[in-house]
Amino acid sequence: MxxxxxxxxxxxxxxxxxxxxxxxxxxxxxxxxxxxxxxxxxxxxxxxxxxxxxxxxxxxxxxxxxxxxxxxxxxxxxxxxxxxxxxxxxxxxxxxxxxxxVHGEEHVQAKLTEDDVRFIRSSFFTDTQLARNLNVSRSAISCARNRISWKHVK
Structure with missing residues (x-):
């Protein structure tokens, strides 16, 4: 160019x-x-x-x-x-x-925080309910909950 x-x-x-x-x-x-x-x-x-x-x-x-x-x-x-x-x-x-x-909250497109991820993993709410409350997709909740994403968060 x-x-x-x-x-x-x-x-x-x-x-x-x-x-x-x-x-x-x-x-x-x-x-x-x-x-x-x-x-x-x-x-x-x-x-x-x-x-x-x-x-x-x-x-x-x-x-x-x-x-x-x-x-x-x-x-x-x-x-x-x-x-x-x-x-x-x-x-x-x-x-x-x-x-x-770059991982987690440092990523420019991150919508969740590490505290959000900890809450998701300990929550009994459905993925759909959490997605609505946290304003993210259901798949983002599922990936965080199942440690597909946010693997570094304990």
Whole structure:
């Protein structure tokens, strides 16, 4: 993916991506790893693109031609250019094993807390009743209760 000079101007060094029409910051979503992404139209398809990758493409030299960008401090939400580096696939695999393994409440999409899980496991309520009360799916309750998810919670 290559960026034009006009596109590079819309991507700030701190990870802010400006709207091409209004010049205001665009809304960011987060993927499963907690990395900020924005929705972009590339060609005729709409897809989510990593803000880290956009910042790196716009502001970070890549003399070795690597295709993967990771945060130096391990914080996926810190998209400042000074915190980013291009890496090889092998380096990414090493970093992934150490940095991106997030469980429980720390996961960006977690809806339950460890206390909720303990309550679920000790409760006599049905999965359906618990799901309604905790505002999650029945399968989330079942997985927590049967230790398919939240295995680290005693």
């Amino acid at each position: 290559k960026l034009t000079e006009d596109q590079k101007k819309l991507i700030q060094r701190d990870g802010t991506v400006l709207n091409v029409y209004t010049g205001k910051p665009r809304k960011k979503d987060f993927n499963q790893q907690g990395t900020p992404v924005i929705k972009m139209t590339i060609g005729d398809k709409s897809r989510k693109v990593s803000v880290m990758k956009l910042v790196a493409l716009a502001h970070l030299p890549n003399p070795e031609g690597h295709t993967i960008v990771i945060p130096k401090d391990g914080n996926n939400k810190n998209c400042h250019v000074d915190n980013l580096k291009w890496v090889s696939s092998a380096d990414f695999m090493k970093a992934t094993a150490l940095t991106y393994t």
